[in-house]
Amino acid sequence: MKPLQLEQARQLLALQSQMNSIVNTDWLNAGYPFLRAVVVEVGEALDHLGWKWWKKESSDLQQVVVELIDILHFMLSHELVAAKGDLERAAEHLVSMSHPSCDAVEFDGSRWMLSRNDPRNLFELLAGLAVCRRNELPVLEACFDAFEMTWDQILVQYVSKNVLNIFRQDHGYKTGTYIKEWSGQEDNIHLVDIVATLDVASANFSTELYNALSMRYRQR
Known part of the structure; x- marks a missing residue:
């Protein structure tokens, strides 16, 4: 998976800012818990993927991807708030974080491997980081990569x-x-x-x- 390109980041952030403004023109100052929303979406992604060992389940991979896209929406919103609405600053920060080849993330005293990991474990990591107010793009990229998706x-x-x-x-x-x-x-x-x-x-x-x-x- 190739890293996120600056023009792609600009396009994503511009669309996200437009969408958020439709919901609330003052969304940047509203204090919305965007990373809390990431936690909830992770739960929905896990349900579509299937994780319960006590019952028969089938995976709906298309809907898993839809949930990952929802997670991206909230992570982009978090970045825009952190950049105080400055799209160029947020885009540059996203690109600097984009490391699809990143092998591991340190979290809670443990080293979490990203490549060749079960997507369910990656989802757990993404939720745990979000609870701690950490917006880690490489983990989301690893989730997308697990389903062989490119930034295009x-x-x-x-x-x-x-x-x-x-x-x-x-x-x-x-x-x-x-x-x-x-x-x-x-x-x-x-x-x-x-x-x-x-x-x-x-x-x-x-x-x-x-x-x-x-x-x-x-x-x-």
């Missing part, structure tokens, strides 16, 4: 989820009027289905995705 692929997934997040806000997510389950499936699953039918390299990808979501939502 991550960017496509991120843009897709960002479109869904904006769609949710436009349709009453914050006020509680948005319906998250359509035709017996959560909107995250519809998102994956729709993206698979579109040309992600198209200059109109975001617009086409938003329109397709709107059509399905009306038909629910």
